[in-house]
Amino acid sequence: MKIKHSIVLISFFSTNAISDISDSRVKSINHLHEAAISDPSFEPAINAFIQTLPKDNRGNYFIEGDILLSKDGIIEYFKSIKTERLINSLNNANNDILNNSQFKPLLKIGSSHGNIIILKQSERNLKYWVDSSSFSNERYENIALSSFSQAATDWIDVCKECGISFTRVNNKTESDFIIRYVDNVDDALARSFFPNWLPEYKIVEVYPKFFSTTISKTGIMRHEIGHIFGYRHEHIEGIAGCDLEDNSWLPLTKYDPKSVMHYFCAGNRGNYQVQLTSLDKKAHRCIYKYGDYSTCAELNINDN
Numbered sequence: 001m002k003i004k005h006s007i008v009l010i011s012f013f014s015t016n017a018i019s020d021i022s023d024s025r026v027k028s029i030n031h032l033h034e035a036a037i038s039d040p041s042f043e044p045a046i047n048a049f050i051q052t053l054p055k056d057n058r059g060n061y062f063i064e065g066d067i068l069l070s071k072d073g074i075i076e077y078f079k080s081i082k083t084e085r086l087i088n089s090l091n092n093a094n095n096d097i098l099n100n101s102q103f104k105p106l107l108k109i110g111s112s113h114g115n116i117i118i119l120k121q122s123e124r125n126l127k128y129w130v131d132s133s134s135f136s137n138e139r140y141e142n143i144a145l146s147s148f149s150q151a152a153t154d155w156i157d158v159c160k161e162c163g164i165s166f167t168r169v170n171n172k173t174e175s176d177f178i179i180r181y182v183d184n185v186d187d188a189l190a191r192s193f194f195p196n197w198l199p200e201y202k203i204v205e206v207y208p209k210f211f212s213t214t215i216s217k218t219g220i221m222r223h224e225i226g227h228i229f230g231y232r233h234e235h236i237e238g239i240a241g242c243d244l245e246d247n248s249w250l251p252l253t254k255y256d257p258k259s260v261m262h263y264f265c266a267g268n269r270g271n272y273q274v275q276l277t278s279l280d281k282k283a284h285r286c287i288y289k290y291g292d293y294s295t296c297a298e299l300n301i302n303d304n
């Protein structure tokens, strides 16, 4: 019954729950997704695509499972993807790395205009402000914050020399991002943001099912912090039964079905403790130590 259990969990972590829908619907959503990316300024294409997405009651949409954006945010995001594709088609440098047969996709780093997206040295002392009034009770706030704090420590311990810290501040204006609770989202557990997002989108949100799930809460926060570092979903390369995403990423390791950045999709993949695997740690240490994609690509990170 393992497979059945994992399918139930998909809907917690991944709002598209593709394994619950037919192949033809998957193809249709894929088509709408591509149409919207190919012309983000064409409103009918954007409207048709966003109608396939889960929505919160503030008019924002979930894409890729745990990324929440307004319609305008999705348009900007798709414009950046389109630009990225154009540049990549003109620039074969990255393709040489991708075509190296020994270097197969996995911990994926976000990329834009051919550059990887990670926290710069000057951005690594992260300050966060907790919107305490958003939490319906103190117990929820304590659980969310202790999970976040432990998850942050787990990432920091992977590379102490990488200069990463997380500090809670009492003043919102001093913060780099916000942690808050939102009580009316049923399709996800939590969400976060990428390093290059505008300040107003830099929010970690936790939802009611975060507190009832049997998935490790610290693990969920490890996954969300992975996005803050710039990591994309491990299944982004198009694993059947997982969410559809874009091509704005580069592989740091071989494909790792147990990665902290993998959803519970496509059968018994992902890990219910959402732990950092050996490959996750090696890739994180490399990219945050050297800050250079080609150096880590040449190291050809694997389990040995």
Ligand SMILES: [Zn+2]
Residues within 6 Å of the ligand: 065, 066, 223, 224, 227, 233
């Ligand atoms: Zn995610």
